[in-house]
Amino acid sequence: MRSTDSIIRRAEKHCESRGTRLTKKRKYVLTGLIESDKALSAYELIDVCKEKYHEDIPAMSVYRILEFLESEHLVHKLSTASKYASCANIVDDKDRCYSQFLICRSCSKVKEIGLKPSMMAELQATVQAASFKLVNPQLEMNCLCKDCV
Numbered sequence: 001m002r003s004t005d006s007i008i009r010r011a012e013k014h015c016e017s018r019g020t021r022l023t024k025k026r027k028y029v030l031t032g033l034i035e036s037d038k039a040l041s042a043y044e045l046i047d048v049c050k051e052k053y054h055e056d057i058p059a060m061s062v063y064r065i066l067e068f069l070e071s072e073h074l075v076h077k078l079s080t081a082s083k084y085a086s087c088a089n090i091v092d093d094k095d096r097c098y099s100q101f102l103i104c105r106s107c108s109k110v111k112e113i114g115l116k117p118s119m120m121a122e123l124q125a126t127v128q129a130a131s132f133k134l135v136n137p138q139l140e141m142n143c144l145c146k147d148c149v
Contacts, residue, residue, distance in 0.1 A: 004031055004034050004035055007034055007086075007090050008022070008027055008030065008031060008034075010090055011030060011072075011074050011090055014072065014073075014074070014090070015072055018072065020068075020072060025049075025055065025057055025061065025065060026065050026068060026069065028048075028049050028052075028053050028055060028057070029045050029049065029057075029062060029065045029066065029069065030069055030074060030075065030086065031052075032045050032048035032049065032052070033045070033075055033084055033085060033086040034086045034090070036048075037109050037110070038083075038085075038107075038108045038109055038110055039078050039081055039083035039084055039085040039103070039108065039110045040083055040084060040085075041082065041083045041084075042059055042062040042063050042066060042084075043059065043062075044083075045057075045062050045066075045084075046059060046062055049062075066084055069084075070084075073087060073089065074086065074087050074090060075087055076099060076101070076112070076138065078101055078103065078110070078140055079136075079138075079140065080103065080140045080142075081103065081108070081140075085101065085110045085112065087099075087112070088112040088113075088114075098114065098115040098117070098120045098137050098138070098139075099112050099113075099114065099115065099138055099139070100112070100113050100114070100115045100138075100139040100140075100141065101113075101138070101139065101140045101141065102141055102143045102145075103140060103141065103142055103143060104143055104144055104145040104147075104148055105142045105143065105144060106144055106145070106148035107145060107147065107148050109145045109147075109148075111145075115137075115139065120137055123137075124137075
């Protein structure tokens with residue numbers, strides 16, 4: 001497993017290659033998500049920044065930072081929980097087209113896994129056969145982690 005510092009360096013390089021910057025406050029928020037095994041809300045991230053970095057970041061700023069990180073594909077917004085999780089692709093060299101999130105319904109631990117393109121194609125076909133259009137291929141599944149089973 002890579003260290004948080006190496007993941008942040010990789011995220012910085014990613015941003016540089018896209019002509020953007022990972023500012024100090026953006027790093028704080030991203031680090032908070034990387035170091036958490038749970039998805040976090042903007043307000044939980046405000047608390048992390050206060051406790052760990054002694055930095056008061058207003059809620060509006062945290063939401064803008066999260067928008068930026070999401071647009072850079074460094075974090076994912078989990079719709080079912082209205083929380084955010086760091087992207088596994090920051091540390092994973094292979095490209096994943098589709099993310100599936102396993103969310104423990106007991107302790108809220110989150111794990112991102114890749115969904116095979118063939119599985120997504122089958123799901124897409126099923127959705128179309130039902131006369132619907134898939135708008136967001138991100139899947140979120142309620143589970144129990146090994147610690148809560």
